[in-house]
Amino acid sequence: MSFFENKETISVLNAIGENIFVADTNFDIIWINDYTEKMIGNLSEFIPVQSKDDLIGKNMRMFHENNGEKQARILTEGPFPYESKINLFGCYTANIVVNQLIIDEKLKGYVVTWKDVTNYEKRLTTIKDALDQSMYVTVVDKAGNITFVNDKFCDLSKYNKDELIGQSHCLLHPDAYYPESFYEDIIETIKKDSMWQGEVKQKAKDGTEFWVDMTIIPFVEKSSPDFYATIQQDITYRKEAEELLRRSEQLSVLGELAAGVAHEIRNPLTAIKGFTQLSSSSDPYKKIMLDEIERINMIVNEFMMLAKPHEVEYAPKNIVLIIKHVIRFLESESNLKNVFFRLFSSEEVFVNCEENQLKQVFINIMKNAIEAMPNGGYVDICVAKENEQVQISIKDEGVGLAGSEIKKLGEPFYSLKKDGNGLGLMMSFRIIENHYGKYQIESKVNEGTKITITFPIYKEDL
Structure with missing residues (x-):
């Protein structure tokens, strides 16, 4: 070819570390550089050539055993430069760039640059497989919609892929858990082509929540990120352990405080109560004072339980009878507020427990349910x-709780009641855990609250 008569030009093309083909307008090969010898050796078992000279005159369709005509049409139509990734014979991967060869304003053929990325793709596949097996991976487009999730993330979130693909990433975020500023900070960071890393709480399909250590990686094309990949590690167990440690430290501090304060309060409290009882029965404030003194005494008793938890004796008891006893105990109060209990249970179930402690748990929870329904209900x-396991669910039709309020339930001195101190629920949750039980709280504002408690069934009752 006349345009390659210059030996310097040929030397430069042969020195380039890429496979370079020149084809005519029918995609018949008319020149290739020396670098293609290695590629020919790799593909010799698939195409009838042994050297680069054997390729001269052959049509490039031979590299595409199943769709050669389609590839030729695409290459003819452009646009140019045309860039693509191709896989040959299932074992060879290349990035190709096709440019038109224009001489004297006439199309003379095409120049194809062919970069072998087989080993790179294999390494990438190995890394992807490793990530797929050890990490939770999602990909989100610039509109915030999920375009890819791996199997491990589906296992964690309890969604299948069809339920996630195309959905907004907000599907996985607990309602109102994070302020808008939290998301704005993430968006500002990744818009600057910077990675964002942090710990994030997410919500599974069944409503349970889990924590992940998340890294968001923006992939930029042109001037702005085109999509974002998130690589996540499940840290739920670590966060639960941290929460248990935090609560344990709170209880420890509270116990020390209780030990020092409870006795100091009790002595003058006993004297005040005695003198109040001796005061004139016609005093209109006597009953109010005695009620308030009794309330203080109850708080002191709860402090004492925190300071010195006493040994308890466990025995198999019928949980249904315990609940029926509590219902009868609260019926007079509930009837006054137009609240009615409905018990659904068809059999006896025994648990190994301290009966009075479980009664206290159910009293606290059911009293809260009554107080949550100022207009009555069930x-x-x-x-x-x-x-x-035996599962006890207690559901009211009350005012409900926001997500941020649910999170704080059980913390000492946190209460939504005007005269509450939070110790009742805290002690209730502690009793449940001491009985090897678990509890779960579900609530929606203006719809009500459901508390589910689970205990192991007494073995001889199985």
Whole structure:
């Protein structure tokens, strides 16, 4: 070819570390550089050539055994430069760039640059497989919609891929858990082509929440990120351990405080109560004073339980009878407020427990349910066996709780009641845990609250 008669030009093209093909307008190969010898050796078992000279005159369609005509049409139509990734014979991967060869304003053919990326793709696949097996991966487009999730993330979130692909990433975020400023900070960071890393709480399909250590990586094309990949590690167990440690430290501090304060309060309190009882029965404030003194005494008793938890004796008891006893105990109060209990249980279920402590748990929870329904309503109590566990759900039709309020339930001195101190629920949750039980709180504002408690069934009752 006349345009390659210059030996310096040929030397330069041969020195370039890429496979370079020149083809005519029919894609018949008319020149290739020396670098292609290695590629020919790799593909010799798939195409009938042994050297680069054997390729001269052959049509480039031979490299595309199943769709050669389609590839030729695409290359002819452009646009140019045309860039693509191709896989040959299932074992060779290349990035190609096709440019038109224009001489004297006439199309003379095409120049194809062919970069072998087979080993790179294999390494990338290995890394992807490793990530797929060890990490939770999602990809989100610039509109915030999920375009890819791996199997491990589906296992963690309890969604299948079809339920996630195309959905907004907000699907996974607990309602109102993070302020708008939290998301604005993330967006500002990744818009600057910077990675964002932090710990994030997410919500699974069944409503349970989990924590991930998340890294968001923006992939930029042209001037702005085109999509974002998130690589996540499940840190739920670590966060739960931190929360348990935090609560344990709170209880420890509270116990020390209780030990020092409770006795100091009790002595003058006993004297005040005695003199109040001796005061004139016609005093209009006597009953109010005695009620308030009794309330202080109850708080002191709860402090004492925190300071010196006493040994308890466990025995198998019928949980249904315990609940029925509590319902009868609270019926007079509930009837006055137009609240009615409905118990759903078809059988006896025994748990190994300290009966009075469990009564206290159910009293605290049911009293809260009554107080949450100022306009009356129903409290539904369901007792059911599930495998080797008994599940007790207590659901009201009250004002409900926001997500941020649910999170704080059980913390000392946190209460939504005007005269509450938060110790009742804190002690209740502690009693449940001491009985090897678990609890879960679900609530929606203006719809009500459901508390589900699970205990192991007494083995001889299985």
